[in-house]
Amino acid sequence: MLRRALTLLALPLLLLSQGCATSKPPELLTKVQVEKIRIPEPLLSCPDDPDIPDPLNDANLADYLLSLWQRGDDCGAKIGEIRDLNK
Numbered sequence: 001m002l003r004r005a006l007t008l009l010a011l012p013l014l015l016l017s018q019g020c021a022t023s024k025p026p027e028l029l030t031k032v033q034v035e036k037i038r039i040p041e042p043l044l045s046c047p048d049d050p051d052i053p054d055p056l057n058d059a060n061l062a063d064y065l066l067s068l069w070q071r072g073d074d075c076g077a078k079i080g081e082i083r084d085l086n087k
Contacts, residue, residue: 043082046075 050067053060 037085039082039085043078046078047071 049071050064053064
């Protein structure tokens with residue numbers, strides 16, 4: 001009686017496992033290719049430091065600090081783009 005119950009229980013399990021089978025064999029990878037990302041040349045350089053103004057008055061100092069700030073923003077944006085390439 002127990003043998004017949006196990007047989008009846010095993011039959012549906014065998015049928016269900018056949019539903020997972022595939023008719024074609026798995027496809028094997030035969031070629032591995034590594035590609036190196038080339039970073040665009042404009043992203044690899046930052047603008048030169050601005051020259052320190054010769055008559056150092058308030059207006060020239062403000063222009064100089066603004067130029068330094070813009071240079072930092074430009075370099076920061078380029079580093080952000082390089083970081084995005086590495087994702």
